[in-house]
Amino acid sequence: MGITLYRSPDLLMMGEGSIANIGKEAKKYDANHVLVVADAFLVENKIINHVFDYLTNENITYDINQSIIPEPPFELLERIGSEIREKNYDLIIGIGGGSVLDSAKILSILAKYELDLRSVVGTNLVPEKGLPFFLTPTTSGTGSEVTWNAIFTDEKDHVKKGIVSPYLLPQLSIVDPELTYTMPPSVTAATGMDALVHAIESYTSLRTDELNKAIALQAIKLINKSLRKAVHNGKDRVARADMSNGSLLAGISLANAGVGAVHALAYPLGGKFKVPHGVSNSVLLPYVMEYNVISDLDAFVEIAEALELQTDNLSKREIADEFVSYLKQFVKDIGIPTSMSVFGVTKEDVPKMAEEASKIERLLSNNPRKLSVNDIEQIYYNALG
């Protein structure tokens, strides 16, 4: 048994209406002038106007940056960083999906000092902390609000790369399900599946422990109960709250135990074929699980039980097979394709994708079953249908 670590934001605030505290919490950091990094969609549709009011009520002035694009490139962050360094902000607030939250983390650093982002790709390479920052998600999936990862696209080789540092953990995360009510069904489905993948992969990660397993299992139960409902009726408040909590729990488990081969194999699909992160994870999930189950049948039986699958009179192996079939149906139920060919991937693309995925040792080393390049190719071929 090894020694495990557990990290989280300084403060987590959860529940309907919790966003109303953001101004008061900002004042605790002596904030007078704040940069809000927000999704353009939320600003343009006035969905987060009340958040700005909470700042104004505390006499806090703010600027809004709404220029973050999905899977943002390093250059965009470095450009914004050089613009904001002169503005003397005393707090950064990120409000949006995973790309916005990851960007806010890095901008808290770049608002304080200049940094070549490519030089800090990897773990523990950010030299010192930046400005205080708060994160509040408007999707239920990435878990970015509780992780110390930030993922960007390197436009030089079109590969997604991660910066991992404890300085990327926020002082405060506010997880308010009301902010997810306007999320469209396709985004609800993709981000919700990302959360389910976080929970399953961190539960079976070689770095997991009892604390993370308990957290991940509860995430699996909540997401299984409510993701389909949230996709089909976005106004279902209970389903939205379950997804907020499930995503948060999955994010905590991911932050501490890591994710594995689903994420590693999803990266080339996302990078080259521009498939959104949650969708690429969803497509690959059943095929990677098909490969993984024999590594730890007991763990996958525990997950099958959390998913309330019928396991009477079945062997562990049969339960694991049921689990894989259930995942394929689950992905279909929420309108996500179960084959990579839908995104234009062909057999000819597989060797290059497998070679690229095999280099993501940061994730593959967590996976409960080792993968050779040939194993990865075979999983990709299976995922072509």
Ligand SMILES: [Fe+2]
């Ligand atoms: Fe993810």
